[in-house]
Amino acid sequence: MIRTGAQYIDSIRDGREVYVGGERVRDVPSHPMFKPLVDIRARIYDMAHAPETCDVMTYREDGGGRAECHAIGNKLPLTQQDWWDKRRATDKVLETVGGIVTRVGDETVGEIWSLYDGQEVLNEVDPQFSANIRNHVDQVIKGDPFHVSANTDPKGDRSKKPQDQDPDMLLHVVRETDAGIVVRGAKYETAAAYANQAFTKPTIANWGDAALSDYAVGFICDLGSPGLKFICREGFAGRASPEDYPLANRFDEVDTLVVFDDVLIPWENLLFYRHTKAATFIRATLHRYSAFAFVQRNLRLADLMIGAALFNARQTGLEKQQAVQEKLSQLAVYREGINAHLTAAIALAERSPAGLLMPNQSLLYSGRVLACSQLHEMMHIARELCGGQVCVTPNKADFDNPATKPWLEKFYTINEDWVADDRRKLLAFARDLLNSDYAGHRLTFQLFAQSPPFNHLAAVYRSFDWDGPLAFAKDSAGLSDRVLGAKKEQSAKTAAE
Structure with a gap:
């Protein structure tokens, strides 16, 4: 059954070893760097129980003679309606929290469905892997964990084989035991410090013609496991006042270097192991579902840019100028291009090898290229439309200071509709959306979050009907x-x- 927000918060108070800013975190849910996102994830859980949102966030299915309630985001996609429901639920989350959050579970759980599709390939290695995959798909639906993704290793010198340098640069198996495998290495994982579990899989290594490799391993990792260390980048929350940086203080999803210091992975959590063919297959199909939720975030980010730019044009009376309309139209074309790809990907959805319904792969991957490759250009257009005051406006404290308040109210009030306080809020919002350290971080994150640009294009090449x-x-x-x-x-x- 779906957990409550309080149950989720209790689940991550498991004594995990988390570090940020040179200090160990004693309580993750209350730490200022993590609390904003922990609270958002808790709110998502609570939305599944709230009368006004439960119908959007959940579905019911028969479970041994009684109807059980589960999260829409975790549902195996079998019909077009499933995808419309998932899209609607994600929109409801983003609208309810008032911003963009990416790594909250619905985007990463789709990677497990890719494994579900790959059972035939994995059966060539060991039939037990298919059973493990089916069990974990079922556990995600019924247990409703906060599930994230672990892709990227530190890598080291990528011109060399892993064995020819420090072997821990890529996560690998160091030994087998009766209880499971023991792994060592590290992974970068967004949100790992406050999540429950991660699908941990290999970066494609330089393993040459080798059929077997200790680096070709994928598993579900319980993020409360002994031996894990979470070394986090310092977040943006708390660096400056929420009034001046309203997005950075609420929506920064903290990235973590997760160190595996001889961590035991039980056999039942092992999803594939040693066969490089299986690892290569999984990497090639990894985003066939999860890319949808990822690209949907870009659509809503485009909405925020359009809203901020249009408000700034309207408040100063510039929206009637042709040059301004042309730039607004460019933002609209970008937004609608993403919307068209997502909509068409559902309308022309395809059956997967395991009988699930995949968004049309060529359209989905092409939409991802559009959304990511043009994002920096759209941000710059939005900056132009917002104007230079985005980067020169004083902070909230100056608007409150009796010595400076009268002057700022004079010069920032335009008319009775746009008084100084609303104008300051809009400029602060636009600055944090487009110009701040947080904005730059999000731009880089969107570029590499699922894979680098050349892999985005490679996915199009593999899925397009030539x-x-x-x-x-x-x-x-x-x-x-x-x-x-x-x-x-x-x-x-x-x-x-």
């Missing part, structure tokens, strides 16, 4: 069928490689 354009061009050019056959063989060979 046969249609080839056949059309062949017929138009009057080419023989032989050339199309040769291209198909080459494409199949390239895909296999």
Whole structure:
């Protein structure tokens, strides 16, 4: 059954070893760097129980003769309606908390569904892995943990094999025991310090032609396990007043270097092990579901940029100028381009190997490229529309200081609709959205959060239907069928490689 926010908060008070700013954190839920996001995640849990939001956040299914309530975000997607429901639930969360949060579970749980699709490949390694995957899919639905993702290792010198340098640069198995495997290394994981579990999988290593590798391992990690150390980057919350940086103080999702110091992973939590073919397959299909929720965040980020820019244009009477309208239209085209890809990905959804319903892969991955590759340009357009006062406006304390307040009220009040306080709030919001350290961090995060740009394009290459354009061009050019056959063989060979 779905947990409450209080139950979630209690679950992360498990004595985990968390460090930030050179000090050990004694209580994660109350620490100022973590509390804003812990409170948001707790609120998401509570939204599943609140009468006004429970219908959007949950679904019911028969569980042994009685209807059980589960989170929409964790539901295996079988129909188009499932995807519309997931999209609606995510929108409700973002609208309720008043901003963008990415690593809160609905985006990362989709990676487990990719494993569900890969059972046939994993069965070639060990049939027990498929059983473990099905069990964990079921546990996520019924136990409703805060589930995150662990992708990236420190890596070290990527021109060398892992074995030719410090072996801990990539997470690896150091020994097997009757209880499970013991792993050592490190992973970067956003939100790990205040989550319950992580799907931990390999960065594709330089393992050459090796069929087996101790680095090709994937498992579910209980983030309260002995031997884990959480070394966090210092967050933006508390650096400056919430009035001046309203987003940084509420929505900064803290990233963590999770150190695995000989951590035991029980056999039942092991999802694949040693076979490089299995690891490569999983990496190639990892985002076939989770990319949807990730790109949806970019859509809502575009909404915030449009809103901030349009308010700034309207308050000063500039929205009627053609040059301003053109720039607003560019933001709108970017936003609607993302919206179109998400909508079409549902409308043209595809059956997965395990019978789930995937968003149309070519459209989804193309939408991700659009959303990420143009984000920096859209932020710059929004900066232009917001104007130079975004970067020169004094802080809230000066608006409150009796010595400076009259002057700031004079110069920041435009009319009876736009008084100084509202204008200051809008400029502070736009600054934090577009110009602050937090804004720069989010831009980099969006660029690399799922994978680097070349991998975004590689996913498009693997999912796009090349046969249609080839056949059309062949017929138009009057080419023989032989050339199309040769291209198909080459494409199949390239895909296999």
